[in-house]
Amino acid sequence: MALTLMKGSEAIAEAAIRVGCRYFFGYPITPQTEIPEYMSARMPQIGGTFLQAESEIGAINMVYGAAGTGARVLTSSSSPGVSLKQEGISYIAASEVPCVIMNVMRGGPGLGSIQAGQADYSQSTKGGGHGDYKLVVYAPSSVQESIDLMTIAFDVAEKYRTPVLIAADGMICQMMEPVELPEMIEHKIDYKKMPWAITGEHESDTHKRAIINSLYITVEELDELNERLQANYRKIEENEVRYEAYNLENAEIVVTAFGTVARICKSAIDDLKEEGINIGLLRPITLWPFPYEAVHKAATQPGVKAVLDVELNAGQMLEDVKIAVNGDQKIEFLGRYGSHMPTAEEIYDKLLQMRREF
Amino acid sequence: MAVVFEKTKMLTDAPYHYCPGCNHGIAHRLVAESIEDLGLTNNVVGVAPVGCSVFAYNYFNCDMYEAPHGRAPAVATGLKRVLPESLIFTYQGDGDLASIGTNEVVHAAHRGENISVIFINNAIYGMTGGQMAPTTLVGQKTTTSPYGRDEATCGAPIKVCEMLAQIPGTYYAERVAMNTNANIMKAKKAITKAFKYQMEGRGFTIVELLSTCPTNWGLSPVESLKWLEENMIPYYPLGVYKDKGAE
Numbered sequence: 055m056a057l058t059l060m061k062g063s064e065a066i067a068e069a070a071i072r073v074g075c076r077y078f079f080g081y082p083i084t085p086q087t088e089i090p091e092y093m094s095a096r097m098p099q100i101g102g103t104f105l106q107a108e109s110e111i112g113a114i115n116m117v118y119g120a121a122g123t124g125a126r127v128l129t130s131s132s133s134p135g136v137s138l139k140q141e142g143i144s145y146i147a148a149s150e151v152p153c154v155i156m157n158v159m160r161g162g163p164g165l166g167s168i169q170a171g172q173a174d175y176s177q178s179t180k181g182g183g184h185g186d187y188k189l190v191v192y193a194p195s196s197v198q199e200s201i202d203l204m205t206i207a208f209d210v211a212e213k214y215r216t217p218v219l220i221a222a223d224g225m226i227c228q229m230m231e232p233v234e235l236p237e238m239i240e241h242k243i244d245y246k247k248m249p250w251a252i253t254g255e256h257e258s259d260t261h262k263r264a265i266i267n268s269l270y271i272t273v274e275e276l277d278e279l280n281e282r283l284q285a286n287y288r289k290i291e292e293n294e295v296r297y298e299a300y301n302l303e304n305a306e307i308v309v310t311a312f313g314t315v316a317r318i319c320k321s322a323i324d325d326l327k328e329e330g331i332n333i334g335l336l337r338p339i340t341l342w343p344f345p346y347e348a349v350h351k352a353a354t355q356p357g358v359k360a361v362l363d364v365e366l367n368a369g370q371m372l373e374d375v376k377i378a379v380n381g382d383q384k385i386e387f388l389g390r391y392g393s394h395m396p397t398a399e400e401i402y403d404k405l406l407q408m409r410r411e412f
Numbered sequence: 413m414a415v416v417f418e419k420t421k422m423l424t425d426a427p428y429h430y431c432p433g434c435n436h437g438i439a440h441r442l443v444a445e446s447i448e449d450l451g452l453t454n455n456v457v458g459v460a461p462v463g464c465s466v467f468a469y470n471y472f473n474c475d476m477y478e479a480p481h482g483r484a485p486a487v488a489t490g491l492k493r494v495l496p497e498s499l500i501f502t503y504q505g506d507g508d509l510a511s512i513g514t515n516e517v518v519h520a521a522h523r524g525e526n527i528s529v530i531f532i533n534n535a536i537y538g539m540t541g542g543q544m545a546p547t548t549l550v551g552q553k554t555t556t557s558p559y560g561r562d563e564a565t566c567g568a569p570i571k572v573c574e575m576l577a578q579i580p581g582t583y584y585a586e587r588v589a590m591n592t593n594a595n596i597m598k599a600k601k602a603i604t605k606a607f608k609y610q611m612e613g614r615g616f617t618i619v620e621l622l623s624t625c626p627t628n629w630g631l632s633p634v635e636s637l638k639w640l641e642e643n644m645i646p647y648y649p650l651g652v653y654k655d656k657g658a659e
Binding site: 077079103105107108109111112113115116117118119120121122123125127141142145149252253254255256257263264265266267268269 | 493
């Protein structure tokens with residue numbers, strides 16, 4: 055199949071449509087506005103729904119309402135908007151409703167900036183809203199990977215009845231790359247697999263009425279919900295961890311990084327390799343479930359003398375890297391705040407400096 | 413023996429948790445009977461609010477949602493976009509709809525969203541124990557307005573039907589009361605009309621039901637009905653605020 059040159063945001067929107075998403079609810083916010091813009095033009099052409107909500111709060115609750123029918127539903131936003139969605143996300147997680155949420159991360163805190171950021175790592179992975187819940191969080195590092203993860207995101211959301219977050223940094227949406235899109239499918243709701251879905255049909259001998267709810271007023275009932283959710287999260291941890299291992303063989307230092315930053319790290323690693331210096335990269339693709347075992351294994355393999363964690367934030371994933379490494383390796387951190395993208399040269403210099411200090 | 417009365421099948425057999433004299437039970441029945449009267453038992457989804465009627469999903473015998481506080485019209489919007497042929501209604505109290513959920517209801521009306529909102533106005537927060545609502549009357553004492561609602565600092569109570577009637581997307585807005593049998597019959601007619609309009613694809617409809625809260629008003633059920641008549645109806649006049657179908 056021929057490659058098409060596409061802007062990240064438009065490729066992501068088209069990918070969602072191709073994998074059966076026919077309902078999009080969103081609100082304009084930079085740097086993801088091209089996603090709702092694209093959807094507003096594309097959805098009417100294929101009999102889908104685009105709705106510009108009155109707010110991010112409205113949008114996420116429309117997602118909640120639409121996704122309870124078993125339909126494939128998407129919303130997208132950027133950091134401040136995703137903060138507004140957190141109430142709804144907590145309800146969706148508690149109600150076990152599958153859907154996909156895009157966060158095209160920008161610099162924060164507060165209104166921050168409109169360029170790329172990675173400072174929503176903690177919000178994404180540690181439960182941005184109230185209560186004990188988790189989201190499956192994917193962090194693409196290219197436009198093609200964003201497209202590929204869209205299929206996986208909807209499948210995983212439905213398999214585990216959970217909201218899934220795609221945390222792309224602003225760079226992914228704003229750049230153009232040659233991509234291959236998936237084939238167009240019509241998503242049919244399989245009510246045998248989704249007996250919980252809302253249909254409007256009256257209860258009968260063969261059909262139980264559906265209640266989409268997150269209220270469990272007694273201790274016993276709430277325990278039951280939480281135990282069910284936690285058991286589901288353990289299954290996700292067991293089956294859905296994804297990461298990329300790059301140049302780990304004979305590595306002296308292992309770099310940990312995600313998203314666009316991981317790509318910049320690769321450039322530095324490639325440059326060093328030309329000089330005969332082996333640096334490895336362990337890139338989490340799922341920020342949750344985090345690849346703890348893979349990071350530990352890479353960090354402690356023979357010959358590795360240190361780990362360098364590189365992020366576009368003050369060290370949010372660093373906490374998970376430390377948990378993974380568990381004191382078994384020296385860890386250094388190179389961080390830049392939102393919108394201040396580190397250059398390959400800076401990472402290159404940092405790695406050489408670390409090497410001199412061995 | 414001839415059957416002279418049967419409970420509508422749109423209500424479950426779950427016993428209501430509502431306080432003695434509260435109007436929610438009657439309001440539920442009116443909604444449920446209207447659904448059955450219109451032959452929509454097999455094509456309806458309700459959205460419950462946060463507030464006293466948070467458990468409405470236990471009582472309405474149909475597919476039900478429990479929405480975050482104030483967000484019912486947004487949840488209903490999402491549902492309606494996927495199930496455009498189904499009757500989609502929200503059931504919301506005055507804290508839920510007229511305070512934390514004003515944005516959602518105003519914009520649902522502006523979009524002319526083809527949903528029906530059943531709005532219970534009892535001028536107080538019931539579930540949390542009697543706090544001041546956006547609809548609490550001036551001078552009315554609540555646990556957060558112990559000296560009576562002060563218009564100078566809290567403003568005047570929100571008149572929801574009057575406000576939403578101004579919106580082009582609102583097709584039908586009527587305020588009814590639950591204080592007398594005659595008014596209750598009118599309430600049912602209004603609810604049925606709203607649902608009928610929705611099934612005809614007319615747009616946004618709202619029925620506001622002035623209701624009692626004996627527990628938090630500190631009155632007996634009978635005194636409450638009198639209080640509603642003497643205090644609420646003068647400020648919240650009953651009647652049709654908009655009916656594009658009758659124009």
